[in-house]
Amino acid sequence: MRPVNTFIAFLLLALTLSDSFASIPLGASRKSARGTIDMYGCLQGNEYYIVNFAAYPAEAAKGKKLPVPECINIPATGNTLITLDLLDRDVRHKEVAVKVLKEGGQLISETPYSIAKQGNTSIGVNFSIAGKYQVVLYVKDTDFNMDNELTALHIPVAVAMPGNEPAAKNTMTGFFVLLGLIIIGLAFFVPHLLRPAKATD
């Protein structure tokens, strides 16, 4: 019966662990608007649509490590790839377009209307001057039949602005490392604890 008892013990242990961590999103590692890493990443939304915003400065992409996407506070000027993850499933089947505007409304980059079959849309921008910009998502919503300008999602972006705080350390990495060590430790020690004591003469 020893293997059965051991199996039941591990089953209960796994259930306990899973209930404790059922809300952890595996792989989430995006900066928020505050520069910290949290569960929500860089969610940007209005009453109609919501997206996950990610900015990849070209300089950061040159390194060997995978670049951590920036949120709406981009630390430096220069060429930047902006990606919007379309989190509303119905929007992934509708035509969308993206515009990047300077603070005064001057258009500096735009994409044509197209259906984002992969669920995200990207635009390359050269932020040549530090300052405030707007990234605007337009949706041709065939369900709503509303003016695109009324439903457009305006995302304020600050580029190389003084006072942009540096990103906090990625606490999520440390958390998952700790979680892994706990699981490994339990996997090695629990079987020894459940092993029946040797009979002594």
Add this chain to the structure above:
Amino acid sequence: MKIRISNPFFSLTFILAWTVAQNAFAEGVLIKGEPEDKAQLSQFDGKLNFWFSGNVSERDPSLIVVNSRGQRVDNHDVKLDIASRSHLRATTPKLPPDHYVIRYRVVTEDGLVVSGIRKFSITQ
């Protein structure tokens, strides 16, 4: 090859597989919505109600209604009550016969978005 249950590698694999499986089912789910999708109503009390399961957060809830002319007709009064069955609600003024579209949205504590569209009609 016999696999001993007390084998650390086996137990580690089991625990990790179970944890991943649990995470896959952690997101919020729409349980019920009023009015129902594609409902044809002779009377509408102006109340919109949506219930969600799972770990719904207070972040970015949305519930809006638009008529067939592309005009928003709800009262801009969306409220979200967090509970084991979270309740998203809003109201509209008395609406004339027409076709209407509802867009609802909640965000779970995991950062996952639960959103969708429903259509209903008020008949004469």
